[in-house]
Amino acid sequence: MASKTLQWLSLVGIIWLQSVNGTNSNFPAYSSQLKQLLSMSQVQLNNLAFASDAGKLFGFFSGIASLYLPLWVVLLIGSTLGLAGYGLQYLFITNQISSLSYAHIFLLTVLAGNSICWINTVCYVVTIQNFPSDRQVAVGLTTSYQGLSAKIYTVLVDSFTFSPVRRAKAYLLLSSLSPLLVSVVAAPLVRDVNVGTSTNMKVGFVVMFLITIATGVYAVVSSLGSVSSRLPPLCNAIGILVFLLAPLAIPMAEKMKEKLLNGEMKVYIEENVGDHVERIESGVKVEDDHTREGEVGAKEEIGVMLMLKRVNFWLYFFVYLSGATLGLVYLNNLGQIAESRGCSGTSSLVSLSSSFGFFGRLMPSLLDFFLSKSRYKISRPACIGVLMAPMAGAFFLLLDTANISLYISTAIIGVCTGAITSISVSTTTELFGTKNFSVNHNVVVANIPIGSFLFGYSAALLYHREGNEDGKCMGMECYRNTFILWGSLCLFGTFLALVLHARLRKSHSHT
Template sequence: MASSFAAHVLRGRWFMAYGSFLIMSSAGATYIFAIYSKDIKATLGYTQEQLNTVGFFKDVGANVGIHAGLIAEVTPPWLVLAVGAAMNLGGYLMLYLSVTGRVRARPPLWLVCLYIAVGANSQAFANTGALVTCVKNFPESRGVMLGLLKGFVGLSGAIFTQLYLAFYGPGGGGDTKPLILLVGWLPAAVSVAFLGTIRIISAPRPPAAARREYRAFCSFLYVSLALAAYLLVAIVLQKRFRFTRAEYVVSAAVVFAMLLLPLGIVLREEAALFKINNMPEAQADAPALSVVTAATKPAAVPASAGLLSALRPPPRGEDYTILQALVSVDMLLLFTATVFGVGGTLTAIDNMGQIGESLGYPQRSISTFVSLISIWNYLGRVAAGFGSEALLARYRIPRPLLVAAVLLLTVPGHLLIAFGVPGSLYAASVLVGFCFGAAYPMILAIISELFGLRYYSTLYNVGNVASPVGSYILNVRVAGRMYDREAARQGAVAAVAGKGVTCVGARCYRESFLVVAAVTVAAALVTLALAWRTRVFYAGDIYARFKKDGSTGVSGNGVGEEAVVDGRL
């Protein structure tokens, strides 16, 4: 009995979800770029525009995952995760060797951009392999699942910081290059550890199991909230007092222990399923798997009629093809809002190190800003995931309307950065982190709701492409250029040897973040237009198709899927 229960746990949906949580908690290395970007700028002698170009390619790698989605359409999730692990290790290892001078000659800018793009692209593979698989396995709880999984990604920045301090000692104003090495090997190791766990499980679920889902997700939420609270307290204490190496190790050990706590929830849920599945009446009533052996040959149609049919979209909520989704007005509106809304928050996150430096904050405070962004990023994601799901279920409030509200809430954070009010960067980091976190899971949930789950692996990554587009426009072309122009005006281009171009004062980012605030307001208006277009769709039961037989409703390609009867393999 013990061995059969262990096999049941290892092959179950909940252990698969737990593996995805751990993969996501190590997949957000791109969000701590602001901590080690100063070392990249100093050792390689970059201007701010050049450093922002590196940051842009980091965003490109992290978010351009259409190829990962297409691979996932025809291969099992474990292969997607394996490719991502290899890219993570290779890209960040080469970046580490370049920054530490362990290569023969200093690499050109394009090669550094390539290294970080390859390393960061592993995040797209991790999202596609783990997150998309979870959404397909829990379709009726997709908003909650996206909030939790993206929440763990948001926490990963603070988790990495604690592990870095434990492995390499107090950071303070010292060397952050070892952090690049850490983000190279750790996410790869976690993904490899769960290669055999992450897979699509196509099966009807027992009614009793379906009713327990939300309570189980709430339990995961409570554990993650406790972890976030601990990280917040640890960050504040580490800023207030100087910790020893041993104290950092103890703090990291507590974080590791709290990451193991959800395993208790997994065992509880799988024990309940195991009990249900082993009842005599459940075994007697287990439905047989049906196999479709015949198909009606479609009648021949003219080529022009076939093209029109291919472009004509089905009703919202049904499974769109990739082409139908790409040419739809809904996707155009959502993509535009993400470019300028989420792109603005990403600009603030990537520049937080230089913003703090220009305003005269010490290095320890800058590290605190990055950690605060990570914590509030997490809180925004879980709040949006659970909150938007509850508001949708109870009051039929369209998710696009909530996205518009979140984007408007971001504007005060951008204005605080623009005017450089003394001490305001703490509040700005909270607002930017929370709103960036809240917008993302809702946007990704909207894509799955409007265009279906059949090609979600690819469409999920189409939505993610919008972020690097916005990052290039607002980060490189606006913030980076305006920073360098102000630095040149101050005569600081050659001011300090070994530190690249440095700008001092509130004017360094004033004009650029006024622009960011303005386009964020425009993005909110675009999202309101999408909310108006989809108001009838969200007024109905958008999950009705998944409630008919209790199945996942995913008609995948069959690669890597496992058929389950009543939760049993």
């Protein structure tokens, strides 16, 4: 049985990986500069945003690989794909290579988008295996850091460069190198730990939540215009890095505790427990397995082919499509939306959406941790429905011309999109089990590139129709019809989520 130190170290490694794995969320911060550098139209730029999401269409390869290859190999494959996808683009825009066409850039962006799936798969599999009794808590806590990726990259870029052209290059360089470097560091930590008996980890999670919340508060406060203008960029970057290193305090404390108590515990076990140790461990393990089997949806393990035949899968698929995916499409287009409204603070908007997305991803874990024994619990599809309602309102609020409405709507969409993304991991296991999770969930998130293409392309066409001769559009009319369409789709998704909740409640009442 592995020590709790290794268990917590695996969680810290996953936090670091997730912190740099949201490379596609950086796109809005440099999309306008990339559009100018490559002389692209809005439709072509939108196609690149879609290409990043299109990599998820091939995400099931990472799920299959995780079943047959060591997890560290899967991790390094993913980071290498990202190095190739973003690295070759960086070499192109810095004139190191000159033979890339738009089609090549598109395919490289697909490759870079696919790399995220490989790293995510490793993170999810390790978290579920190493924290079976606190699955939702651990998954939500770690994925919240992916919502912070755009903030981290923006802070790092601001520390070293200010020129718009140099910013685009810096984002591509960081996106290519950071996941690989962190993967090499985290590979020894991120592995399946033989947890053995179920132990009380409440204190550790409370401390981890405090660190995580403090990190999020710092990210939000430092994103505010009045604060960010006064705070030196380098100091901001150092602050973020210190908060990312802070979770190491938990495994370090566990290691010290183990060293202090190891001798006393060994003597106690030998003198007082003796031959009963194995029986006690077996009893605890049986109890833990029984608890996990008793969880909703964990009674039945469903393979991908059977999953595709279930009505619940398609309801869930379209709920995700009109909820989290729609939010991601909005965030991908945030740079162009801000530009069309005459708002110059694109970087602060991206940092704001990233910071609130961070809290959104963390929120389900907090609720699950502190309300796990509460009698008043609702299903995860119902939670998704509750989150999609304010998202719909945020899209309609964007019809207001005031910049404050843009900031409020971005914050709401960031929070709700992050929360739905976090809940979706546990929803997949609730509906289809844990055995085939790595493949099943990658099939579920294949809706992201589909939605990115449908919603993003329609938004680009409406933008182009309202634009002038050079394809540039300025004014509220650029995205007015798009926001009405997106808000309506989000309302429809809310209805589907409630239908899925009703179906699950009915099926559970018959079992």
